[in-house]
Amino acid sequence: xxxxxxxxxxxxxxxxxxxxxxxxxxxxxxxxxxxxxxxxxxxxxxxxxxxxxxxxxxxxxxxxxxxxxxxxxxxxxxxxxxxxxxxxxxxxxxxxxxxxxxxxxxxxxxxxxxxxxxxxxxxxxxxxxxxxxxxxxxxxxxxxxxxxxxxxxxxxxxxxxxxxxxxxxxxxxxxxxxxxxxxxxxxxxxxxxxxxxxxxxxxxxxxxxxxxxxxxxxxxxxxxxxxxxxxxxxxxxxxxxxxxxxxxxxxxxxxxxx
Amino acid sequence: xxxxxxxxxxxxxxxxxxxxxxxxxxxxxxxxxxxxxxxxxxxxxxxxxxxxxxxxxxxxxxxxxxxxxxxxxxxxxxxxxxxxxxxxxxxxxxxxxxxxxxxxxxxxxxxxxxxxxxxxxxxxxxxxxxxxxxxxxxxxxxxxxxxxxxxxxxxxxxxxxxxxxxxxxxxxxxxxxxxxxxxxxxxxxxxxxxxxxxxxxxxxxxxxxxxxxxxxxxxxxxxxxxxxxxxxxxxxxxxxxxxxxxxxxxxxxxxxxxxxxxxxxxxxxxxxxxxxxxxxxxxxxxxxxxxxxxxxxxxxxxxxxxxxxxxxxxxxxxxxx
Numbered sequence: 001x002x003x004x005x006x007x008x009x010x011x012x013x014x015x016x017x018x019x020x021x022x023x024x025x026x027x028x029x030x031x032x033x034x035x036x037x038x039x040x041x042x043x044x045x046x047x048x049x050x051x052x053x054x055x056x057x058x059x060x061x062x063x064x065x066x067x068x069x070x071x072x073x074x075x076x077x078x079x080x081x082x083x084x085x086x087x088x089x090x091x092x093x094x095x096x097x098x099x100x101x102x103x104x105x106x107x108x109x110x111x112x113x114x115x116x117x118x119x120x121x122x123x124x125x126x127x128x129x130x131x132x133x134x135x136x137x138x139x140x141x142x143x144x145x146x147x148x149x150x151x152x153x154x155x156x157x158x159x160x161x162x163x164x165x166x167x168x169x170x171x172x173x174x175x176x177x178x179x180x181x182x183x184x185x186x187x188x189x190x191x192x193x194x195x196x197x198x199x200x201x202x203x204x205x206x207x208x209x210x211x212x213x214x215x216x217x218x219x220x221x222x223x224x225x226x227x228x229x230x231x232x233x234x235x236x237x238x239x240x241x242x243x244x245x246x247x248x249x250x251x252x253x254x255x256x257x258x
Numbered sequence: 259x260x261x262x263x264x265x266x267x268x269x270x271x272x273x274x275x276x277x278x279x280x281x282x283x284x285x286x287x288x289x290x291x292x293x294x295x296x297x298x299x300x301x302x303x304x305x306x307x308x309x310x311x312x313x314x315x316x317x318x319x320x321x322x323x324x325x326x327x328x329x330x331x332x333x334x335x336x337x338x339x340x341x342x343x344x345x346x347x348x349x350x351x352x353x354x355x356x357x358x359x360x361x362x363x364x365x366x367x368x369x370x371x372x373x374x375x376x377x378x379x380x381x382x383x384x385x386x387x388x389x390x391x392x393x394x395x396x397x398x399x400x401x402x403x404x405x406x407x408x409x410x411x412x413x414x415x416x417x418x419x420x421x422x423x424x425x426x427x428x429x430x431x432x433x434x435x436x437x438x439x440x441x442x443x444x445x446x447x448x449x450x451x452x453x454x455x456x457x458x459x460x461x462x463x464x465x466x467x468x469x470x471x472x473x474x475x476x477x478x479x480x481x482x483x484x485x486x487x488x489x490x491x492x493x494x495x496x497x498x499x500x501x502x503x504x505x506x507x508x509x510x511x512x513x514x515x516x517x518x519x520x521x522x523x524x525x526x527x528x529x530x531x532x533x534x535x536x537x538x539x540x541x542x543x544x545x546x547x548x549x550x551x552x553x554x555x556x557x558x559x560x561x562x563x564x565x566x567x568x569x570x571x572x573x574x575x576x577x578x579x
Contacts, residue, residue: 014526017388019393038509095358099362121528125370130358131358139440140326140359140440141325142325142351142354142355143351145501157446161454161456161503161511163446163447163448164446166442166445166446179502179509180496180501220401221367221400222398223395226395226396227393227394228393229387231392234554234557236556237546238557239558240559240565244558245566247558248569249569249572249573257484258576
């Protein structure tokens with residue numbers, strides 16, 4: 001069973017994000033970059049599959065050369081090898097360009113399953129995995145909170161508004177996982193040491209045969225304006241000295257909730 | 259200019275977000291709806307009441323039982339035949355899968371997380387929040403039409419209008435059942451008692467500050483007294499204390515209750531983007547620096563474990579129990 005897991009390096013989600021007022025691009029300078037916490041669950045899910053069924057986990061990411069750190073983190077958790085898609089031509093790619101690049105990068109690889117987080121924590125459109133599945137002509141099992149693989153198929157519990165659906169697809173397939181699917185492991189010291197020596201292949205637009213099909217020249221959309229949203233005004237903040245519950249009840253009565 | 263709305267239906271009834279989209283689409287162009295799956299034909303009257311002049315209907319069970327792909331096949335061929343300017347989808351589980359696959363199939367723009375739509379010099383402009391709603395960006399399509407736009411639920415208030423009986427076109431396109439696909443085997447419900455989060459006027463929501471899943475019992479009690487629904491932050495869901503269906507935030511549900519009571523929730527952007535549309539916010543948290551207090555109309559700095567039981571008592575006594 002060979003599993004590909006897609007990961008993304010993002011600005012630390014605990015630090016407030018900023019757009020450059022001129023270019024309307026994400027400001028990356030002076031911000032800590034981390035492996036998207038949502039993707040740690042994807043890596044964990046991939047590792048659990050191969051620990052049960054045997055096989056290898058290939059970690060794929062697209063980003064600037066620094067995104068290598070995110071791949072190393074996934075390798076330190078237990079991934080086998082990495083592929084970093086990096087090219088100045090891919091700067092500012094939209095989701096569809098990213099999906100095209102990843103589709104091209106994995107096409108030569110033997111795989112049974114591609115696992116992604118449901119959405120990145122920074123962009124949060126959640127489009128890329130479905131676009132990748134479409135480009136590869138594969139079924140997509142999305143929003144998995146449980147994943148079982150065997151007998152040439154994958155079965156998931158797929159999150160719904162009021163519960164979950166049990167959904168099945170033949171392999172190969174693309175799966176997206178929610179944060180609830182597992183508790184991601186911490187890299188061990190040994191894992192961190194080993195990760196430094198694991199193979200990470202770097203590929204660019206020419207290597208992928210995508211010249212002219214991805215990146216800034218083929219963007220499907222443009223951000224034409226970015227403005228600060230109207231902020232909610234803070235109300236009254238009081239310290240509880242035994243009267244807190246009464247204050248809340250008074251307020252609820254005033255709002256006619258009680 | 260033709261604006262289409264993908265009209266997701268459940269047992270023949272359109273999802274609330276569909277009616278919200280139709281309401282907004284009315285002012286942007288001539289509106290048609292696409293309703294797929296068994297019973298979809300029953301939705302045409304409601305779709306017309308909210309603004310659809312025309313409804314495309316295909317009632318094959320595959321649209322209900324197979325994820326995304328049959329709908330993508332049909333939409334791709336319908337779009338080729340009719341060339342709409344844009345297709346609006348609710349940002350639901352299925353809406354997101356279908357719109358995303360379709361954008362890869364057609365090579366057209368997919369703009370997600372929309373909370374408003376407008377026209378600028380004739381061009382459809384999509385407004386969406388970034389960074390937990392602190393920044394609003396306006397995006398336009400640069401690809402060939404149609405622009406595929408995923409709109410977050412509760413972005414608009416559904417209002418009937420027009421009230422015409424729509425023209426209904428029944429489709430007979432063949433469904434390719436041989437394709438490898440994701441098929442639904444079983445549906446399970448794990449809905450809590452009380453109102454649905456999406457519909458509740460009052461929401462009592464818990465965060466990591468509750469300390470453990472066992473302490474959600476007091477939230478259930480408080481919610482029962484207030485006729486409220488119970489929600490949770492991502493931290494709580496990731497920790498496995500509550501199922502994902504309780505999650506409010508960027509990942510999770512967007513809610514707009516009259517009153518939102520945040521208990522032990524710090525107010526990370528991930529969470530606030532899903533609840534800052536509440537009319538009134540009440541927060542209790544022991545950390546005076548918690549960002550939730552910047553949004554709250556009333557904030558109490560204190561221990562939820564002490565205050566919530568007192569609050570339940572207080573509410574009961576005022577209700578004369």
